[in-house]
Amino acid sequence: xxxxxxxxxxxxxxRFHRWVLAIPGLRSIARLxxxxxxxxxxxxxxxxxxxxxxxxxxxxxxxAGPRRASELQxxxxxxxxxxxxxxxxxxxxxxxEWRTAPTGEISAKSAADASTVGTSQWLGLGMLGAVVAxxxxxxxxxxxxxxxxxxxxxxxxxxxxxxxxxQLREYWAYTRESMGEPNQPNQPNPSSTSGTPSPSNQPSxxxxxxxxxxxxxxxxxxxxxxxxxxxxxxxxxxxxxxSKHRCLLDMGGGQxxxxxxxxxxxPQLRLMLFDLPAVVQKARNVLADQGxxxxxxxxxxxxxxxxxxxxxxxxxxxxxxxxxxxxRVMTILKSAxxxxxxxxxxxxxxxxxxxTPGAEAMGDAYFGLYLLAMGKGRARTPQExxxxxxxxxxxxxxxxxxxxxxxxxxxxxxxxxG
Ligand SMILES: C[S@@+](CC[C@H](N)C(=O)[O-])C[C@H]1O[C@@H](n2cnc3c(N)ncnc32)[C@H](O)[C@@H]1O
Numbered sequence: 001x002x003x004x005x006x007x008x009x010x011x012x013x014x015r016f017h018r019w020v021l022a023i024p025g026l027r028s029i030a031r032l033x034x035x036x037x038x039x040x041x042x043x044x045x046x047x048x049x050x051x052x053x054x055x056x057x058x059x060x061x062x063x064a065g066p067r068r069a070s071e072l073q074x075x076x077x078x079x080x081x082x083x084x085x086x087x088x089x090x091x092x093x094x095x096x097e098w099r100t101a102p103t104g105e106i107s108a109k110s111a112a113d114a115s116t117v118g119t120s121q122w123l124g125l126g127m128l129g130a131v132v133a134x135x136x137x138x139x140x141x142x143x144x145x146x147x148x149x150x151x152x153x154x155x156x157x158x159x160x161x162x163x164x165x166x167q168l169r170e171y172w173a174y175t176r177e178s179m180g181e182p183n184q185p186n187q188p189n190p191s192s193t194s195g196t197p198s199p200s201n202q203p204s205x206x207x208x209x210x211x212x213x214x215x216x217x218x219x220x221x222x223x224x225x226x227x228x229x230x231x232x233x234x235x236x237x238x239x240x241x242x243s244k245h246r247c248l249l250d251m252g253g254g255q256x257x258x259x260x261x262x263x264x265x266x267p268q269l270r271l272m273l274f275d276l277p278a279v280v281q282k283a284r285n286v287l288a289d290q291g292x293x294x295x296x297x298x299x300x301x302x303x304x305x306x307x308x309x310x311x312x313x314x315x316x317x318x319x320x321x322x323x324x325x326x327x328r329v330m331t332i333l334k335s336a337x338x339x340x341x342x343x344x345x346x347x348x349x350x351x352x353x354x355x356t357p358g359a360e361a362m363g364d365a366y367f368g369l370y371l372l373a374m375g376k377g378r379a380r381t382p383q384e385x386x387x388x389x390x391x392x393x394x395x396x397x398x399x400x401x402x403x404x405x406x407x408x409x410x411x412x413x414x415x416x417x418g
Contacts, residue, residue: 047149049089050132054142056086058096059125059133066099066124087123095129098122140227147171151373158373168374173217174210174276175323175375210276210302218278222255225319226286229257232318235408236350239400242266242314245346249274249312251303251336252320256283256296263292271296272312274303303332308339315340316348322367323377326388333392340415347394353409355381362406382411389413 010016020026039046053059056076061067073083090096099122125133132138147167151158158164169176242248242262247270250259259271273283277300287293299309308315315336321329336347354363367379380388386397394413402410 044149045089046093047145049086049093050095051142051146051149052086053090053095053129054132054139058090059129059139062096062123062125062129063133066122069121069123072123090129091126093128094126095132097124097126097129099124135231137228137231140224144224148370148373152369155369158369162372162375166373166375168370172221172323172374173213175377211300211305213276213278215278215281218276219282222279222282225254226257229254229318230261232350232408233258233261235402235404236316236318236348236410237261237265239402239410240348240412242269245269245314247272247312248314248316249309249339250316250318251275251308251332252317253283254279256287256292258316258318259296260287260290260292263295270312272299272309273297274299274301274308276300276302303335304328308335310339310342312339313343313345314348315345316350318350320351321349321377321385322351322371322379323374325376329388330392333388333394337393337415341418344417345415347389347413347415349385349389349411349413350408352379352407353382353385353405354379355383356405356409359406382409385411386413 017030020030061072076083078086087096091098151166151168243266248262249272251274253259253273253275256273259273262269263271273280273296275283280298280300284293284298287296321332324332352363352367356363363379371377382399389397394415396414398412400410400412402408
């Protein structure tokens with residue numbers, strides 16, 4: 001019996017659907033399946049409701065407590081119909097909640113009560129809205145998705161021509177720039193500076209494209225990464241024990257948000273940051289403002305044209321590899337291994353991973369399309385990353401469980417001396 005073929009035939013049959021819906025035990029399965037399919041159709045509208053709430057700062061306005069709907073409507077400057085559509089949609093998506101009283105014990109009104117939006121109604125944060133209200137990282141990410149939605153507005157056109165100009169390519173300037181970059185991992189970049197261990201002295205290379213990016217070109221993405229980094233750092237710090245290490249080098253460390261979180265949790269650790277020169281310039285200022293400038297040595301360069309500084313016994317690559325092709329990932333991993341080779345050391349990979357149980361759609365559907373629009377890279381399964389790590393000369397590769405694997409997958413691998 002060919003079960004998949006039989007299943008496909010049955011699921012495509014309206015008669016079968018009618019039969020299933022008529023049987024109480026099977027009805028709930030049919031309802032769940034139809035809801036899942038409907039959510040696929042409607043997902044874009046749901047995203048737009050969330051975006052509208054964030055853009056109109058609705059969650060911020062309600063963060064201190066419920067407000068009278070009429071007052072909110074005036075502040076948002078929406079007409080009756082638009083305000084009703086938005087608030088009802090947000091309530092249905094658990095972003096907002098109708099409330100009965102502004103203070104004291106507040107109970108959610110029943111769905112039936114919520115069918116009218118009157119001037120006496122009070123609105124508060126819903127279960128999901130409360131999470132967004134307390135989290136600047138999510139707000140920044142939602143706003144960033146305005147560009148993502150525009151790039152995905154004609155998905156078939158993008159699939160047919162993945163090299164087409166997109167907003168994400170403009171935004172992530174290094175993905176554009178690095179396309180023409182020479183692949184010479186042993187040439188130092190003149191802008192590389194250090195307070196502690198430094199790369200070996202070698203003749204100057206022609207300026208690699210990524211290293212020529214300006215502060216203006218790297219600013220927006222560096223800010224977004226810094227805003228969303230606390231979500232990741234929290235996961236990594238809860239899952240990995242940094243106290244056994246002496247010196248951490250964060251490769252592609254952005255403006256230093258990850259190092260800043262690690263520095264606060266582990267005052268004994270020496271810290272190094274490596275990123276494109278313009279990003280390092282930003283990091284220097286941001287970390288100096290946090291009083292951490294003296295604890296961190298800064299190294300500007302490109303992993304594709306400059307040596308990675310030596311001296312660390314732990315190197316982290318946080319949300320870096322999924323931006324790049326397998327070939328470029330191999331270059332990055334080999335540079336990291338070389339930098340650890342004097343005494344041996346560990347590599348820590350932290351990024352969303354494909355095939356995460358319970359979050360398969362995140363890796364393959366969401367990041368698949370996002371990275372296609374960005375022009376390069378892909379989310380990889382832990383097995384794929386393990387294969388690349390082994391090929392690059394790492395041993396003892398293992399996955400480390402995190403509390404929120406949807407957000408951060410974690411792996412480590414050992415670079416033996418020599
Ligand atoms: C997606 S961001 C992640 C930043 C940071 N690790 C985080 O999680 O917040 C990727 C980082 O890699 C850096 N990067 C990209 N290409 C690079 C290159 N060729 N050499 C060094 N850094 C690079 C970018 O500037 C950026 O800071």
